[in-house]
Amino acid sequence: MSRDLHELGLLEAAEALARKAISSVELVQALLDRSAALNPSLNALTWVDADAVLAAARAADAARVAGDARPLLGAPMAIKDLLNVQGQPCTAGSNILKGYVAPYDATVIARLRAAGCLFVSRTNTDEFAMGGSTETSAYGTTRNPWDLERVPGGSSGGSAAAVAARLAPAALASDTGGSIRQPAAFCGVTGLKPTYGRVSRYGCVAFASSLDQVGPIARTVEDVTAVYQVIAGLDPHDSTTSARPVEDALPGVRAATNLKGLTLGLPRDYFVEGLDAEVETLTRAAVETCRELGANVVDVDLPHSRYGIACYYILAPAEASANLARYDGVRYGFRAPAEDLQEMYEQTRSLGFGAEVKRRVILGTYVLSSGFHDAYYLRAQKIRTLIRRDFDRVFETCDAIIGPVTPTAAFRIGEKNADPVQMYLGDIFTVNVNLAGLCGLSVPCGFTPSGLPAGLHIAGPAFADARILEIGAAYQHATDWHVKPPEI
Amino acid sequence: MDVPYVAGLARIALTAEEAARLQGQLDDILAFVGELKELDVTGVEATDVAADTHNVWRADEPRTGLSQAAALAGAPLTRRGQFVVPKVIE
Numbered sequence: 083m084s085r086d087l088h089e090l091g092l093l094e095a096a097e098a099l100a101r102k103a104i105s106s107v108e109l110v111q112a113l114l115d116r117s118a119a120l121n122p123s124l125n126a127l128t129w130v131d132a133d134a135v136l137a138a139a140r141a142a143d144a145a146r147v148a149g150d151a152r153p154l155l156g157a158p159m160a161i162k163d164l165l166n167v168q169g170q171p172c173t174a175g176s177n178i179l180k181g182y183v184a185p186y187d188a189t190v191i192a193r194l195r196a197a198g199c200l201f202v203s204r205t206n207t208d209e210f211a212m213g214g215s216t217e218t219s220a221y222g223t224t225r226n227p228w229d230l231e232r233v234p235g236g237s238s239g240g241s242a243a244a245v246a247a248r249l250a251p252a253a254l255a256s257d258t259g260g261s262i263r264q265p266a267a268f269c270g271v272t273g274l275k276p277t278y279g280r281v282s283r284y285g286c287v288a289f290a291s292s293l294d295q296v297g298p299i300a301r302t303v304e305d306v307t308a309v310y311q312v313i314a315g316l317d318p319h320d321s322t323t324s325a326r327p328v329e330d331a332l333p334g335v336r337a338a339t340n341l342k343g344l345t346l347g348l349p350r351d352y353f354v355e356g357l358d359a360e361v362e363t364l365t366r367a368a369v370e371t372c373r374e375l376g377a378n379v380v381d382v383d384l385p386h387s388r389y390g391i392a393c394y395y396i397l398a399p400a401e402a403s404a405n406l407a408r409y410d411g412v413r414y415g416f417r418a419p420a421e422d423l424q425e426m427y428e429q430t431r432s433l434g435f436g437a438e439v440k441r442r443v444i445l446g447t448y449v450l451s452s453g454f455h456d457a458y459y460l461r462a463q464k465i466r467t468l469i470r471r472d473f474d475r476v477f478e479t480c481d482a483i484i485g486p487v488t489p490t491a492a493f494r495i496g497e498k499n500a501d502p503v504q505m506y507l508g509d510i511f512t513v514n515v516n517l518a519g520l521c522g523l524s525v526p527c528g529f530t531p532s533g534l535p536a537g538l539h540i541a542g543p544a545f546a547d548a549r550i551l552e553i554g555a556a557y558q559h560a561t562d563w564h565v566k567p568p569e570i
Numbered sequence: 571m572d573v574p575y576v577a578g579l580a581r582i583a584l585t586a587e588e589a590a591r592l593q594g595q596l597d598d599i600l601a602f603v604g605e606l607k608e609l610d611v612t613g614v615e616a617t618d619v620a621a622d623t624h625n626v627w628r629a630d631e632p633r634t635g636l637s638q639a640a641a642l643a644g645a646p647l648t649r650r651g652q653f654v655v656p657k658v659i660e
Contacts, residue, residue, distance in 0.1 A: 182644050183643070183644065185636055185640040185641070185643060185644065186636065186640075278619075278620055278621055279621045279622065279623060291619075292618060292619040292620070292621075318628060321623065321626035322619070322621050322623055323623070324621075324622060324623060325623075386609075389605065389606060389609065391602075392602060392603040392604075392605050392606050393606065395599060395602070395603055396603055396606070403580060407581075410581070411646060412645070412646075412653050412655055413644065413645055413653060414644035414645060414646075415644065415646070416646070417646035417647065420656060421656065422656050422657075423655055423656050423658050424581075425656075426655070426656055427581040428578075428581050428582060428583035429583055431580075431581055431582045431583075432582050432583040432584065435582065437588075440577075440582055440584075440588075440592070441592060441595060441596065441599075443580050443582065444573065444576050444577050444580050444582065444592065444596065445596060445599060445600075447576050447577075447579050447580040448571050448576045448596075451576065451579065458603070458606075460616060461606055461607075461611055462603075462606060463616035463617055463618060464611040464614040464615070464616050464617075465606055465609060465611065465614075466616070466617040466620075467614050467615055467616065467617045468609065468611075468614060470617060470620060501598075502595055502598070502599060503598055503599060503602045506599075506602075517617075517620065518620055519619075519620025519621060520620075544620075544622070
């Protein structure tokens with residue numbers, strides 16, 4: 083094998099394992115060595131248990147010798163520190179869950195485990211996935227492999243950085259307002275936020291339950307599709323999952339060569355003030371590539387999308403304030419010493435939660451409180467309806483919507499910390515997809531003059547996940563932005 | 571927003587310094603989300619979740635869950651198979 087093992091993508095590795103060109107132990111050891119060398123400067127991984135994963139790799143190799151031919155047997159993945167893997171710590175990037183060990187597998191983990199995958203490491207996240215930079219993590223900031231002075235995006239910044247830096251061929255992540263797609267764009271990798279209801283959240287630490295969705299990050303659309311295929315589908319443990327059958331998307335993704343016959347909407351509303359000129363240039367070039375591939379690109383209007391961030395910053399904190407009520411120092415995690423119950427709750431949450439989580443829980447409590455509920459929460463829910471209707475109208479004539487993932491490339495560490503509203507505006511192009519329950523894909527679409535990656539956002543109607551994966555694959559088959567590794 | 575009062579509702583104790591910093595930040599955020607007041611939402615129904623599932627039922631039958639030991643394993647303090655908390659009843 084001429085390439086280094088850590089360079090192999092997920093399906094490449096699975097194929098090499100299947101024909102016994104490599105062993106799972108060799109592959110896992112290569113990723114462990116690379117993680118040990120690079121993670122001290124990247125801080126993408128929060129936990130690695132080399133002995134345990136090597137034992138699992140040996141077991142996978144032995145199973146293969148015994149005739150086990152599962153396609154992903156022995157294939158390694160990194161997992162966002164928000165998803166329960168039985169026996170591994172799960173902290174959601176928070177001091178309040180330091181020391182917590184997951185007593186069961188999340189459904190997505192159980193499915194990947196059944197498919198033969200190995201879980202090599204846990205990846206850094208903004209605390210409870212609340213952030214766009216990993217700067218709110220109790221483990222400190224992950225650094226962007228393309229520029230160590232910059233953030234990797236967030237909240238799934240550890241997953242995106244790990245995949246970009248070749249610490250793992252693929253990772254699981256979650257996306258509530260852009261937390262898969264924005265870090266994928268910032269780190270030059272590929273990320274899918276599946277349709278709401280397509281992938282189970284059972285065993286995923288809850289942030290905002292009407293918006294949260296679990297999805298994959300990898301270097302190619304093929305690898306993202308391979309993971310999606312395993313994790314998608316009905317789960318009795320998550321009542322929001324759909325009973326619709328999961329299509330076999332991989333053949334179409336592999337065969338995608340053009341965009342003929344497809345109409346792609348280009349929202350005029352996204353090319354406005356606030357969109358960085360370099361990112362705009364890269365996005366427009368990617369749109370031109372889509373035209374050359376045969377797509378009919380038409381201008382569309384999403385007049386309420388500009389209200390998406392404000393809407394989100396009422397609804398998501400409201401849901402978070404309810405979801406995070408469970409961290410009370412009684413059943414799991416950290417407990418502050420106290421004389422009485424009230425003091426125990428208040429001190430536990432005060433010392434256990436970081437500043438961003440407190441900000442959002444207090445904001446969410448306020449917008450749900452008596453006298454303010456209708457003015458904020460109910461109004462935001464109605465505006466959510468208007469945002470959905472915009473998309474419904476556009477999808478009457480368009481197969482998908484394309485545009486930038488983020489208004490800028492990766493920003494400097496510390497640059498937006500002092501101003502929460504500026505940080506929140508980074509999700510302006512991704513958040514509406516969550517509010518409307520749609521699917522969205524981020525694929526690398528070039529580099530700014532200073533060498534930072536940018537992403538093309540492909541958003542589709544609910545349950546058109548396979549379609550946007552095919553569009554992304556056709557684009558990727560015609561470009562090589564996703565192939566270039568960062569120099570680290 | 572009365573930050574100390576709302577923080578109390580959320581069971582979060584704030585230092586005076588924290589409360590002061592949050593006051594400014596939360597006022598900024600509320601001013602920002604105030605742009606939603608521009609829109610006329612008369613007659614618009616609310617979306618609570620953008621899903622195509624509604625009530626989901628299952629048979630009311632016992633299922634295997636976590637063992638008592640596994641359920642208690644993450645707790646800060648337990649005694650005789652139960653969670654321990656500060657005394658509530660006088």
